[in-house]
Amino acid sequence: xxxxxxxxxxxxxxxxxxxxxxxxxxxxxxxxxxxxxxxxxxxxxxxxxxxxxxxxxxxxxxxxxxxxxxxxxxxxxxxxxxxxxxxxxxxxxxxxxxxxxxxxxxxxxxxxxxxxxxx
Amino acid sequence: xxxxxxxxxxxxxxxxxxxxxxxxxxxxxxxxxxxxxxxxxxxxxxxxxxxxxxxxxxxxxxxxxxxxxxxxxxxxxxxxxxxxxxxxxxxxxxxxxxxxxxxxxxxxxx
Numbered sequence: 001x002x003x004x005x006x007x008x009x010x011x012x013x014x015x016x017x018x019x020x021x022x023x024x025x026x027x028x029x030x031x032x033x034x035x036x037x038x039x040x041x042x043x044x045x046x047x048x049x050x051x052x053x054x055x056x057x058x059x060x061x062x063x064x065x066x067x068x069x070x071x072x073x074x075x076x077x078x079x080x081x082x083x084x085x086x087x088x089x090x091x092x093x094x095x096x097x098x099x100x101x102x103x104x105x106x107x108x109x110x111x112x113x114x115x116x117x118x119x
Numbered sequence: 120x121x122x123x124x125x126x127x128x129x130x131x132x133x134x135x136x137x138x139x140x141x142x143x144x145x146x147x148x149x150x151x152x153x154x155x156x157x158x159x160x161x162x163x164x165x166x167x168x169x170x171x172x173x174x175x176x177x178x179x180x181x182x183x184x185x186x187x188x189x190x191x192x193x194x195x196x197x198x199x200x201x202x203x204x205x206x207x208x209x210x211x212x213x214x215x216x217x218x219x220x221x222x223x224x225x226x227x228x229x
Contacts, residue, residue, distance in 0.1 A: 035218070037165075044122070045157070045165060045208050047218040059216050062120065095164055104212045105155040105170030112164060 002026035002108050004096050009113030016086050016117070022079040022096030022110055030054070030074035033099035035106055036081050038092035038115075046092075049081065050099070064090075086117045123148065123209055123221035130227040136197040139224045141209030142190060147219055149190035153212035156185055156194045159223075160205045168207075169194060196226075204228040 008020040022034070036048040049060045049070040058070050069082040079096050093114050097106035124142040131137040141148065141156075148154055154172045157165040167176055169185035172192060182197045192211070196203055209221040 037220075044206075044223040045159075045210075045220045047210070047220060050218070061217060097165075100167065100170055100176070103155075103171050104153045104210065104218050105167055105174075105176075106157075106165075107167045107170070107176055109164035109166070 004098065004108055004110035006094065006096055006110040006113035009094065009115045011116045011118065012086055013119050014087060014117055017082070017084045018086065018115060020081040020083065020094055020096075020113060020115070022081075024077045024079065024098075027098070027108075029072075029077040033102055034070075034072065034079045035097045035099060036070060036079075037095045037097055037106070038090075039095070039112075040089075040092040043092075048094070050104075051079070083115070086115075088117050091115060091117050120147075120213055120215060120217055120219045123211060123219055125207075125209060125221035125224045127222070128225045128227065130229055131196075131199045132229045133199055133201065135199050136195060137199060137226065138196075139194045139207055139209075139226070141192040141194070141211075141221045143192075143211055143219070144190055146214040147190075147211040148187065148192050148209075150214060151212045152187075154185070154187060154192045155210045156183075156192075157208045157210070158203075158205045159208065165208065199228055201228050 093112040098108040100107040156169040
C-alpha cells in the first residue's frame with residue numbers, strides 16, 4: 001500500500017524549532033518529487049515547500065523562506081521539514097505529499113501532523 | 120504570491136451539475152498547464168481530483184472534469200451526489216517556481 005506517515009508535530013514556543021518527518025512506503029520514494037503543505041485551523045491549504053527526487057533542488061513559499069528547510073534521505077525513504085524561528089502563524093496541520101509526475105499535482109498525502117506555536 | 124480566487128461556496132441538488140471557478144493571473148493559471156484540483160472532506164487529507172488542467176487520476180469518477188480559459192480554470196462536477204459535499208481547492212504552478220492554492224470552495228449538496 002502506498003503510504004505517507006508524518007510525525008514530529010507538537011507544541012513549541014515562538015522562536016523555537018521543530019523537525020517534521022514523513023515516512024514513505026509502498027512506492028519508489030527516490031523517484032518522486034515531494035511537497036509539504038499546511039492548513040491552519042479552519043483555513044485553506046497553503047503550499048510550503050518542495051524538493052526534487054535526489055534532493056538537489058528545493059523551493060519555498062515566501063512566508064517560510066530562510067526559516068524552513070526541506071530535505072530527504074532516500075536511503076531511509078524519509079522526507080523532512082526543519083522549522084526554525086517559529087511564529088504563531090505557523091500553527092497548522094502539516095501534510096507531506098507526493099508529486100504525481102513533476103506536474104505539481106499531489107496524488108498521495110499523509111494524514112498530517114499538527115504544529116502549535118504558542119507560549 | 121496571492122492566493123488564487125475561488126467562490127467561497129457553491130451549491131446544487133443531487134443530479135445537477137456545478138462549476139467551481141479558479142481565477143489567477145498570467146503568471147500562474149494563465150501561463151502554465153500545471154493546474155490541479157483537490158477535494159477535502161472534514162478532518163481528512165486532500166484528494167487529487169484533476170491534474171494538468173483536465174487529467175483525471177485513475178480511480179476518480181468521470182463526473183469530475185477540468186478546463187481552463189485564459190487566467191481562469193474550472194472544475195465541473197456532473198450528476199451531483201451527496202458524497203461530493205466537501206471543500207474543493209485549485210492550485211497552480213507559478214512563474215516564481217512555487218505553487219499557489221486557491222482559498223477553497225465549500226460545496227453543499229442540497
